[in-house]
Amino acid sequence: MPAPVVTVLLPARNAETTVARAVESLLEGTFPDIRVLAVDDGSTDGTQQVLQRLAAQDHRVELLDGGGRGLVAALQLALAHTHSPYVARMDADDEALPRRLEASVEALEADPRLAGVGTGVELFRDDQPVSPSLQSYAAWLNGLTTPEALHRERFLESPLCHPSVCLRRDALLATGAWEDGDFPEDYALWLKLIHAGYGLKNLPEILLRWRDSAQRLTRTDARYAKRRFLWLKAHYLARGPLTDGRPCSVWGAGPSGLTLSRFLLQEGIRIERYIEVHPRKVGTRINGIPVVSGAELGPPGRGLLLVCVGVRWAREELRADLTARGWVEGTDFLCAA
Structure with a gap:
């Protein structure tokens, strides 16, 4: 079987209530030539069983065992099983809108300078309204629709929503892709790609429903603390x-x-x-x-x-x-x- 155009890397841990909708939203999209590599990263609930059912129902879904080693290890594992020209991300609690992958591939095909694109995002929560500060961040991110704008703003905040991106596999491999360390892995990747001379931008369309919750890693993991972002900024300012x-x-x-x-x-x-x-x-x-x-x-x-x-x-x-x-x-x- 030939490699699909896009492989979606979807790590999941204890996401039995949301992961089915995340996967189904990708499969229902307007770009059918995809493969969803779901990595069960040490779940203790029914996540693995949900993913097994989805894989049995649709040949485009495959399940890998991440062994509970964390997000970056799960992404590295899935990337090693990828042969498609484009690699997309998805989180287990978000929802892709129908044109997400189609529009991303169109943008990458149209501009060879780009290593990847994110999309506009719509924030939502199940338990309470999304905070004004996070809404403000999403509005800023949604406005970075040219490589020049994103390059100018790169040292302010992380300029792409990680689960919205679609990236060239060659650019990932050339720069070492995601790295594990005491820092936010997504922001480190964007700065590394820009430092290597690649362009990045966000599509103006809202193509991902991005869930906020109290359990998000950005709220619970010390690697996403503000000082670790500042360390990355200093690291790349000194080298750029x-x-x-x-x-x-x-x-x-x-x-x-x-x-x-x-x-x-x-x-x-x-x-x-x-x-x-x-x-x-x-x-x-x-x-x-x-x-x-x-x-x-x-x-x-x-x-x-x-x-x-x-x-x-x-x-x-x-x-x-x-x-x-x-x-x-x-x-x-x-x-x-």
């Missing part, structure tokens, strides 16, 4: 925009700016100054680094300015002000909240 040895200034001496700075210093990056609006901080030193006011910023060209402002409206105001003053985003400054 700051690899030329330029000093950097950090706008924002709050918790995010100081944590990012500590990781940058560990990477050997020289931080020249902090820029702050808080009057009690201006004129002081933090770990020996002077804190100056925005009025003392001066013209561009002195180094790279990292804007570590977490409040979105404030960051957008600052971004617009810097641009109006001749600072070029991506060359003179980057947003890295």
Whole structure:
């Protein structure tokens, strides 16, 4: 049997109440040339039996035993059994809308620069309304519909919804795909692909219903803590925009700016100054680094300015002000909240 065009990697652990709908939503889609590789990752409920039934009913579903070794190991196992040109992700509690894979393949076929695409997402919960902060994140993510926009925003938050993506298998293999470690595996993959020169973007269509719950790994696993995201940002800033040895200034001496700075210093990056609006901080030193006011910023060209402002409206105001003053985003400054 020839390899399908898309193989969907679907790890599942204790998801007996949701995994059938997740798989069925893929099988009911408008792109039939797929294979769903479901990995039972050590479930103690009826997940394995549900997946066995689905595999018996449809030859496009296959079941692998992940042995309870975790998400990344499950993805690595499934990828090793994949031979299709495109590899998609799916979580066991989400729902793909009909055109998800068809639209993803169309986009990848149309633009060979892209290593992968995500889709627009619709958040939902069974028990309560989705939080405003998560809704705001989804709205931001849904707006990253060009490689240029996603590249510009890559150091803010994870710019793709992991279970919505469809990726070129060759790009995954060339960069080492998912890696296990003390960091969020999906954000690490996006930064690694971009660092290798690949493009990524989100499709404008809402093509995934993305479930939020109190049990999500992003809420329960320390690898998804904010400081681990900041560590990844520092790691790739040091190997990308700051690899030329330029000093950097950090706008924002709050918790995010100081944590990012500590990781940058560990990477050997020289931080020249902090820029702050808080009057009690201006004129002081933090770990020996002077804190100056925005009025003392001066013209561009002195180094790279990292804007570590977490409040979105404030960051957008600052971004617009810097641009109006001749600072070029991506060359003179980057947003890295």
